[in-house]
Amino acid sequence: MSERSERSGHTAEPPAGARRVDSATEAFVAHRNLLFTVAYEMLGSAADAEDVLQETWLRWAGVDLGTVRDQRAYLVRMTTRQALGRLRTLRRRKESYVGPWLPEPLLTAPDVAEDVELADSVSMAMLLVLETLTPTERAVFVLREVFGLGYDEIAEAVDKSSGAVRQIAHRARAHVAARRPREVVSPAETRGALEAFRRAVETGDLQRLLDLIAPDVVLLTDGGGMVQAATAPVVGADKVARVLGRIDAAVSLQVTQVNGCPALILRLGGKVDTVLAVRLDGGLITGLYAVRNPGKLSRIDRETTVSRRVRGLADRSA
Template structure:
């Protein structure tokens, strides 16, 4: 073996690293926690006898899933004491994520919030089956259940998600068009145009992590959301600017105050109207917005 070539264990880990990060991120909604899970996965993988491993990808996914499940249960307790509303950590994603429609939908802020309503095991089973297309036997090993039990869990999780997921896959062009119109309406203070873009049951959420001011509770309804947005913009208009970007596979907006990153705003769009508006201000959750994160299946 060449001296400058990494050992087989390192090669395999590096080859599947983006996949493993994506699995962990979809289960946790946090890039920081996903990176911790990858560290733990590597430590366990480094001690494995590769001679007994038939499928390295499946073996690595199994380790990552188990570590993510342990972390997810810990996170659940941590979220109970989180100040204000908790939103997933936004990721600046490369254009190729948007090209994979299923992957983009699975990592969207809206879908990650839906996944938050599942139990840890349901979330793991759903992600591994619906997003990464693992067979039931592989998933059973990853979550320490029988294949029959995994089938039941998958069915239950699928029905739960189907009742809450976006009503249809929205094209990038449609999302960008609504986003452009939303930006114009906010910047010009056109309350009527803003109202016309919002679904009657639109929900606005904000995550400041107790560090930055944010909505303490979800704001529901087009009239209330439009007024909150209008009032917020008028307060900061002199120092604020919007910048279109790509977050979690979909077009989104970055709000800068005096040139500094302040807020990432992601939208959920159904039938041409904004049904969800997610604003992340917690500085600890914006650390990945200075570089693209590569996600893969």
Template sequence: MSEHVKPTDTADPLAGGDRTDAATEAFVTHRNLLFTVAYEMLGSAADAEDVLQETWLRWTGVDLDTVRDQRAYLVRVTTRQALGRLRTLRRRKEAYVGPWLPEPLLTAPDVAEDVELADNLSMAMLLVLETLAPTERAVFVLREVFDLDYDEIAEAVDKSPAAVRQIAHRARAHVAARRPRGTVSPAETRGALQAFHQAIETGDLQRLLDILAPDVVFLGDGGGLAQAALEPIVGADRVAPLAAGLSRFGAASLQSTQVNAYPALVLRLDGEVDTVMAMRIDDGLITGLYAVRNPEKLSRMERETALRR
């Protein structure tokens, strides 16, 4: 559902006014939370909006008098819808042209202040979550990001609490082995980004080599709609010249902004967003560069997306 469409636009006109208003108020109250749950599970804002639309349609048919905890109920419905969507999305990714990257979101500074939420929203972390099976991802997100108890999660994923505990343990171990080696603060990322930005603008190849890890990985997502590398590019000696080449865009402007709660670079051509570049940092060096160029994934870069736990 678009942020510009009110939930009442899809409400049943035959429903009682007070009941419709109560349902709308509850949904609007939790909307940003529900979007965040869906986005964390899917890595796609467009699909997260579709999940919210489906959740709203189901919510309008619920007898509110039977719902003890509206927040928990809405999270449960959203999770179930996202799980179904995640399985469909995985099939779409198999036919995707080149590497698939999460859809970048322009985020407000207050999102970065929630360190735990910011860490899990980062492009690097979302790529780690991509390696989990659908149910593992749902359990990890609901437990580690939103701190739901095992009973609530069990209802959302249709498993027993004991099974959910086992899945959570397995997912935590899987993520721990693949996530960035230490918590990187936005300030550290900002420092690395500034050095990277300056090196690009000056075309200083040696400076780029100094801030890139020897085994840095560059992923470009054009989705077949914009030019991008079809395979990962590995190694500082290959990635540095590629990054330095950005300075050759004559009519381009390279700006630092807040993407998925972390500093990132946005390349604009003639005022239009052309590329969003996020990074992963380990031990003070850039180990991952993620360039999103697919125009279908850049629409959320013109306005801030409200996220919350």
């Protein structure tokens, strides 16, 4: 503070550049959870989503906020463009991945499951369906169906015409509809089924496991070549029950919510060994997603916030 400011009793105004950075930071923090969710749904990787957010922030910090009409839309566009570039790189990397590739599991708050659309969009089952779309189809589907962006906004984000985006959205919607889980299971049914499943796995009760899983159940195990895991899907109740029946008796099983859906965290010697996400249809378990790759388990002991809303600050026009 200058002597003149001190004598007059007034605090010096921060320089304009500092005020601009503060405003940019405030807006970015308010939208961060939303932007993370956009990036994660496009990439299926929290680590890559965080990298995308870092790149988005670096670009956002240099934007003249006076030219931005809708900060939410602008930030979502920036995030989408960064995620699209990374998604194309990830697709090449997955071609040499050892065994099935599964999304990085996120420990989510109970209220995520209450938002049925959000829980469905970040579920393991849905993220695997999204993997079958092209990068542009995935971006359009996520922005339109999950976040409700208009076709014009999406067109700017993916560098396509509004008409082209409408066609892409229609094609992606039909593709996803043919593959997505159809039944919505109540929280009470989910809890009951998961508890019964946990007890059956814990006790190695094969008959009880067979009662709980569908005849055509599929188990996918992602070890990434780092730990032991099946390198192909395990299909059928008998085969899956036998795999589950071989789980070490020393493993502790914790019922939890992963990606807004029921899951078990398996710990051996106090350390997370596997995250086992569960898909329920028709009262039976139809899908099991076992993530064992240690590189994908670093966030599972702390809750990750996913959201379709802006936090603490309404969308502003500048």
